[in-house]
Amino acid sequence: MKLNLGGVTEAGRSKQNRTGNWRYFLPVVDQKRCNGCGTCELFCPDSAIEINNKLCLINTFYCKGCGICARECPRSAITMQVERGVAV
Template identity: 50%
Template sequence: MTKPKISVGAVIDEPGSTIKNKTGGWRSFRPIIDHKKCIKCGTCWQFCPDNAINENFEVNYDYCKGCGICANECPVKAIKMVKEEK
């Protein structure tokens, strides 16, 4: 993590700073999408609270925190949560 600048009162005066804060490291379970099962309904894309699934239903692992909401909501059970191992 790079050191962000220290401003008075932690005020952020430029938009888009969340992009710099990669939260993928928080993840203990990784969503794996089985594209053969996927019906491209968009439910995972819509539900992802971190906007970490794109329109092609690919996961951005830089930001996915592994909450598992996508796997829970998938109507055809095409998303599996797999334990992260180092």
């Protein structure tokens, strides 16, 4: 790919980066406790949570496992679990 003049670059191409492989802990949502309030989505630094029809969906392609969602969830519906394949 030819370089753009002046280093100008296209919007939103970070989406190709899989930051999910930085993760040691995976947020797991208890959908029975979750009421889809969206607090976790607001606080997710990695835009890795979607609230879709009141359902909280974690995008594991991007989630870095910081745990803010679990800490801030008002209904304690998210728990951080050790990522499969990670030695603790």
